[in-house]
Amino acid sequence: MSAAEKSEQQRLSVFKTYKLYVGGKFPRSESGRVYEVTDSKGKWLANAPQSSRKDARDAVVAARKAFGGWSGATAYNRGQILYRVAEMLEGRKEQFVREVADAEGLSKAKAAAVVDAAIDRWVWYAGWTDKIAQVVGGGNPVAGPFFNLSSPEPTGVVTVLAPQESSFLGLVSVIAPVIATGNTVIVIASEKSPLPALSLGEVLATSDVPGGVVNILSGRTSEIAAPLAAHQDVNAIDLAGADDVLAKELEIAAADNLKRVLRPQPVDYARTPGTERLTAFLETKTVWHPTGSLGASGSSY
């Protein structure tokens, strides 16, 4: 055995400490708790932070703080940034293929296909940022001397319960449409396999996505989701990752401040998604604008 091979064998592997992604930073859980994450066969992979309701509260503060800047950015700029996420993911594909394969028990080829689809999903939504306004907004015909214009506006701070099974493609498919339109998001990663989500935070941090636009929490979904559903400063909640019992509970809690609720529904994340998730967290603003009296001398402008 050569000396080089010997030192290779003796080297201790460096384990990664997975951390939350809140407000553009990577904190541990405020509670100091972690829980064990295993692969599909039950083999230990890593410890993930187990967030508490205070982490959720901090994430809301971060998301609210980021909302003004992100919703005020031009749609074109948001599109560029979402495309940048795809670029960054492309460079770290191998890591995500490994993590997705471990998390979902897929072969390497299948996991690679999933990661490719997730990267393409970012590109797909990047294209939508400056087009959705034409699809769901525009001029309305009215019987009077007015312009009547409708434009879609982001709802605000959105809590997303990421799908439990599709730990990466599903995750991207629920985050990207929410932020594409200018909302900020607090996402609760898949409880069983949060590692791809926590690694996505590292990609977002290096993709020009402003801190606080996406906040990623891992832990017990029901524990973190309950205070977020009741939180008065959260404007909408996507229940994609909730089971029937939890979804009902959260919807009741969310009613208190009239949150927009997207109920869980069966989705095939491999298919092209359509605009449903984009429009779920938009509000329509309609303005009437007088055209002025049209007298004999023409417009009064």
Add this chain to the structure above:
Amino acid sequence: MPTSAPSPKLSTPLEQGGAPTHALGDVTASDSTLRRFLHGLPGVDPVGLEARAASLGTRSIKTTAKAYAIDLAISMVDLTTLEGADTPGKVRALGAKAVLPDPTDRTAPTTAAVCVYPDMVAVAKEAVAGSGVKVASVATAFPAGRAALPVKLADVRDAVAAGADEIDMVIDRGAFLAGRYLKVYDEIVAVKEASGAARLKVIFETGELSTYDNIRRASWLGMLAGADFIKTSTGKVAVNATPANTLLMLEAVRDFRAQTGVQVGVKPAGGIRTTKDAIKFLVVVNETAGEDWLDNHWFRFGASSLLNDLLMQRQKLATGRYSGPDYVTVD
């Protein structure tokens, strides 16, 4: 600590000339005796002070104690607006908020006072009429204090004439830092006299005093001159109230009462924005000066955004749901 605690309601007795009388009356006889006294105060150990302040900030205040602390803190807020852009409308809105901080919950206590510029005192007075909320006015060429004494006194008399219950004056930091302590002392005495029945808060602008030793000296100087309150800052400079400088001033008022029997209040101002911060300050008060100061007659917070955070925390305790900025007023 005082061996025989005097009544907390004692106020400084004034002589005819305005200079206060107490056990330390003779130290202000001349510039040199005052200097000797102030420089004879024990030096401050900055590391120890900051460590003590930080360790008091680690106490966990929860449930009923937290509810008590939040209500106490609300009742101690001097709700402040000191902007060039203040309008009568804004002052009236602030007054309404001071009287009824949380319109959705009438059990929330009123704040201690509203704090405005002298020309807004009349408006503020009208807005809080009959509620028990006091009107405090900054005066003496706030915030710089760079004006001649007659101008400062005119400023004070204006505010008092308009109905101010409390006057927040700034000391002449230039004179203080140059070592002209008697000038600072005489100015405070003159302003105290001009304030009449209004309680006088003396602002040191601790962020400009450079050292903890200076803050301790300024505290004693202010108290010797008859201040009813000593206040950290104007809120207009980079460094405002910190737990450490407030702790230092609380030690000074405690020691001053032990020596003279006169109780003086403390008001940290500027930079206190969250409930967590406010509760840390209350812990410092309780552990340093004692329970006698846990009352809005003796301790105040100079703040504006703090009140909203206190109200949001109060709503959280009452309902179990986290509240948000949509449920408090924007001022």
